[in-house]
Amino acid sequence: MNVYHFEDLEKKAESILAPHPFTYVRSGSGDEETMQDNVADLRKWKIRPRFLQDVSKRDLSISLFGKTYKTPYFLAPIGNLGIVHPEAELAVSRAAKQVGIPIIASTVSSFSMEEIAAEAGDRWFQLYCSSDWQITLSFVKRAEQAGYEAIVLTVDMPALGYRAADLTNQYAPFRLGAASGNYFSDPVFQNKLACPPSQDFHSAIGEQVKHLFAPGFTWEDVATLRKATTLPILLKGILHPADAKKAMEYKVDGLIVSNHGGRQLDGCISSIAALPAIVDEVRGRIPVLFDSGIRKGADVVKAMALGADAVLLGRPYVYGLAIDGEEGVKTVLDNFIYDLDATVATAGMRAVSELNRDLVVRDIDRNYI
Ligand SMILES: Cc1cc2nc3c(=O)[nH]c(=O)nc-3n(C[C@H](O)[C@H](O)[C@H](O)COP(=O)(O)O)c2cc1C
Structure with a gap:
């Protein structure tokens, strides 16, 4: 096994990848x-192991929505994967299916x-609400029909973050079409075009970009979405306990504490710093x-000790995809499972x-109080 x-x-x-x-x-x-x-604050928590308990049989399984x-691993939704590998989400889905980890398709x-869906095992669909409700509803219906079992509504992207490196x-x-898989295949979107993307790529991309973000999206739209589907809805990007409370008022089924891997609001709270207050608000x-x-098994143990029910892997599997396609993703996932199993046992x-929570302490000044 390559580690x-x-x-x-x-x-x-x-x-392996081109610089951009x-x-x-x-x-x-x-x-x-x-x-x-995100990474530094996870390292401020330390695991305080308990010994002399029989750990000969370990159980990494979790239950969600029955x-x-x-x-406890899910693959985080990652857009534009075609820039990383020609088989993009197909390779990721095959690898995830082999190891029994669900994907969240972007x-x-x-x-x-x-x-x-044709390549995937367990799958959820991540939704960026379009500025056009008809497109959004079409995506949700298509996801239901294609066997996706939950809708993950990402709320931390009312606009694209200030991505300094990409701007430079x-x-x-x-704009290269790497994010067009769902748009170009959508009947509602296609109706907005004078001719198919294969004939006028430039206009099709322009139209897509016009609909990509929904800065006016509010809690009332969450209520509309709630009525539009019977699938569980999770909000991804929640960092404030008051928003967690509101999500429950709006009958949301789950939350994903996340700051989009630090790609949206720079200067905002790290994801692990946000977790305990949200867990306290939600109370199970x-x-x-x-x-x-999340970079290793210990990070998973820390997040779960602080109350997370499951974790999403992001950049690590994307790098696996870049390195060796499906095999590369599988290697990364095998590593994460092995590492978690060993970490649980050695804790x-x-x-x-x-x-x-008793299993972790904050390593601020090493007093462990
Ligand atoms: C290249 C890239 C693309 C992403 N695309 C999406 C996306 O389409 N939808 C979404 O909800 N989150 C997206 N994210 C955020 C991830 O789902 C996840 O929150 C993040 O990668 C976690 O941070 P980490 O990779 O540093 O662990 C993206 C992240 C990266 C790195």
Whole structure:
């Protein structure tokens, strides 16, 4: 088994990808304060193991919305994967299926959600609400028909973050068609075009970009979406406990604590710093998932000890895809599963469901108080 630390993965991906696509994946918004804090703040928590408990049998499984999953890992929605590998989401889906990890397919994927579904095992659909409700509703219906089992509504992108590195590089993969899989295949979107994208790519991309963001989207739109589907809805990008409370008032089924891997609001709170207050607000009434900064098994144990029900992997699997397509993703996922199993055991725990706050302490001044 090839073992990769995150730094190795990143270096290897950098040596394979062209500079602009690599930077698009690696970078965060602004001067990357939040992106760095995601990782640094996870390291401020330390695991305080318990020993002399029989850990000969370990259980990494979790249950969400009445379904049991083999591990607490989900693959985070990542748009534009066609810039990383020609098989993009198809390779990711095949690898995830092999190891039994669900994918969350992005709205701005390179292949369509139906093409992805044909390769995928368990799957959720991530929704960026379009400024056009008819497109949004069409995406939701298509996701239902293609067997996606939950809608992950990403709320932290009312506009694109200030992506300094991409601005410097003048690099916008959206404009290259890397995010068009769902749009170009959508009947509602197609009706807006004078001719098909194959005949006038430029106008089709212009039309897509016009509809990509919905800065006017509000809680009332969440209520509309709630009525439009019976699938569970999770809000991704929640960082404030008051928003967690509101989400429950609006009958949302789950939350994903995330700051988009530090790609949206630079200077905002790290994801792990946001987690405990949200878990306290929610008090187990709906699942709370977590991402942004997960780099190894210990990070998963820390997030779950602080109350996360599951975690999303982001950049690590994208680097696996860059390095060796489906095999590369599978290697990264195998590593993460192995690492988590070993970390749970060496923390003296038998199951991820046993992880709790007593297992972690804040390493501020090493007084552990
Ligand atoms: C290249 C890239 C593209 C992304 N695209 C999306 C997307 O389409 N939808 C979404 O909700 N989040 C998107 N995200 C955010 C991820 O879902 C996830 O929150 C983030 O990668 C977690 O941070 P980490 O990769 O540093 O662990 C993207 C992240 C990256 C790195």
